[in-house]
Amino acid sequence: MARFDRYLISQLMVLFGFFSLVLVMVYWVNKAVGLFDQLIADGQSATVFLEFSALTLPRVVQIVLPISAFIATVYTINRLSRESELVVVQATGFSSFRLARPVLAFGLAVAIFLSLLSHILVPAAARQLAERESEIARNISARFFSDGSFLHPTEGLTLYIREIEPSGEMVDLFLSDQRNAARPTTYTARRALLLRSDEGPRLLMYDGMAQTLDRDANKLATTSFTDFTYDISALIGDFGNRKPAVGELTTGQLLRADPRLIAQTGSNPAQFKAAAHGRIAEPFLAMVTALVGFSCLLLGGFSRFGIWRQIVFAVVLLVVIKVLDNAVVDIARKDSSLVALMYLPVVVGLAVSAVILWISEHPALFRRRRQEAS
Structure with a gap:
């Protein structure tokens, strides 16, 4: 790997870690406030609150990391642009696609980490959290049955x-x-x-x-x-017969789509397959966010007066890709034969990034066409 690649990846990783920490803390604190009120109202201890907070953390990290990857990429490339480092590198013969190589490696690293979260940590944490909620609920229901006093359930x-x-x-x-x-x-x-x-x-x-x-x-x-x-199920709830949720199952169980599990969760085979392939495809959207942010910042040259238009354009593109992702997920949940559409947002994001990188290498072509049209 070239020295520039190592340098850019190190800059991206440092800022990625910083922004991830900040966003996770903000998002986690917001979730923890509601969780704290709920558990303390039920008479639980601070230890239970910390345990529940830790079990919700993998899902919070999974949500935040793609956003952090985009922010870290935009911030790093903007700084290198303002300090003319990218101009110097391009003057040595680096094309836009060559400059994108370390960004692609960074995005793949984030995608691999997200895959570990999606396939292992998040389902395991969701399963453990549901079991602890059921256990605490059973303890709460047991308080309805205490001797020596009149109770009003x-x-x-x-x-x-x-x-x-x-x-x-x-x-x-x-x-x-x-x-x-x-x-x-x-x-x-x-x-x-x-x-x-x-x-x-x-x-x-x-x-x-x-x-x-x-x-x-x-x-x-x-x-x-x-x-x-x-x-008395209407009075204290049915806490002894908890049914598993789709998010608690392993990826292997989702791909096998066991009819018994499908009946227990109240789902259908299409929802199982969509959830499994969603865990495979979704991490690569983090790579797409990094590449889209990088490619958009290469448009319009390297101005010292700011790159807000490029950033807004990148955000709009990511919103469109996310809307497409939501649409294909809904389609795949209804028809298992269309589950391959789950990977369409990733393909579209990579294609859009490639087109923008090609445009950034041929600015004179579009400038000449505008002059001819005028």
Whole structure:
């Protein structure tokens, strides 16, 4: 690798690291504020907050790195332009495509790091975060069942348990359901258990009685039971039967599109394939952002009066590429046969960069055409 290539890559890497750190901190702090309020309101400790914050960090880094690559490229090339370093290098015979080689290497390095995040760290962190959320939710739901005090899980519902044994069995349970004001029901049971089933959590009561008061008829109906199941999933949620999300699955699982996993996630094979190929294609958009930013800055010469027009042009191009990316993702999620379109934004971005680099090498050609037209 030429000395200039090493020099430019080192400059890009330093600024890339700086801007990545700044943007990650800004984005992470914004996310952490809402997370802090939520966890502290649920009575969680600072350790849990730090754990959750760390698990959200890979996704934050994944979002920020393409932006950092673009900013680092624009800032570095602008500085080299203002200090006439690029002019000197071009005077030695470096073409625009030759100058783009270290930028391409830098973009590939960022894309490789993003691939590690997309395929390994982000799914693993999402999976661990979902499991910890489910575990904490189960602990919160367990607080609805404490002995020796009247509890009100929701409006119109009163629960009292005299004692909860170490095995989890409840002794002498009282449950008053006043949510239907016309027909309130009171349940009493000698023993009860909290069960988790495929349909959600259930309260299984033994040796008890159900008393329903019909206020319109002014009658009390009493029913004794040996065992009775009461659905409480609407009260405390179904935290024991968590279904995996598509973002938690590995890339291999997404590519195989196991029907069992598809049924568990409530998705379809097209969504699985789109997610898998999205993880492959998306990191290379960081390389595209760097090349688009570099190529646009070579347009119009190297002026000391600023390059805002080139920067705005680069941003507009990236917005168009991102809109195209969103469009092809929506198409691929509906039809698995069109999953190859996921790579179209990368191809378009590379083609646009190549065209702009070629134009920057032939400015006289377009200047001559404008003069002939006038």
